[in-house]
Amino acid sequence: MPISMPSMDRCPFCDYLAGLHPVTILERGEQVAILVTRWQRGQGHVLVIPVAHRPTVMDVAPAEERQLMSAVRRAAQAIMAAYDPGGIAVWQNNGVAAHQNVPHAHFHVAGTLPGGGTRSGEVPSVGLDETDAIAERLSPHL
Numbered sequence: 565m566p567i568s569m570p571s572m573d574r575c576p577f578c579d580y581l582a583g584l585h586p587v588t589i590l591e592r593g594e595q596v597a598i599l600v601t602r603w604q605r606g607q608g609h610v611l612v613i614p615v616a617h618r619p620t621v622m623d624v625a626p627a628e629e630r631q632l633m634s635a636v637r638r639a640a641q642a643i644m645a646a647y648d649p650g651g652i653a654v655w656q657n658n659g660v661a662a663h664q665n666v667p668h669a670h671f672h673v674a675g676t677l678p679g680g681g682t683r684s685g686e687v688p689s690v691g692l693d694e695t696d697a698i699a700e701r702l703s704p705h706l
């Protein structure tokens with residue numbers, strides 16, 4: 565049985581990469597990009613995504629795997645260097661049942677909060693000024 569995917573008319577991540585909506589792009593390569601999410605669940609929370617539209621991790625092309633994992637590692641190292649959190653959380657959801665909200669595979673990478681853990685449930689969105697500031701803080705360490 566195929567997993568149920570969130571339904572959207574357009575993929576917001578593909579639209580971000582196409583420049584159709586404003587977003588803070590921390591890094592963009594041929595195969596992988598790192599975005600700073602406006603829904604910050606931890607310190608320096610970023611999203612590592614394949615540039616090509618891949619609905620779930622199971623759709624990632626073998627040639628993209630190394631670049632994705634490299635970006636996850638480098639983002640984690642940058643968050644450690646920039647924020648010195650107690651820990652780094654990495655998570656990735658596939659399908660509505662797993663609470664995937666955007667139908668384009670993405671890895672969350674975030675430093676833990678000062679009290680530990682990351683925020684779950686609804687979080688307020690932050691402005692582009694704030695995501696730009698996060699990118700400025702992380703980029704020297706990538």
Ligand SMILES: [Zn+2]
Pocket residue numbers: 575576577578579616617618667668
């Ligand atoms: Zn997409």
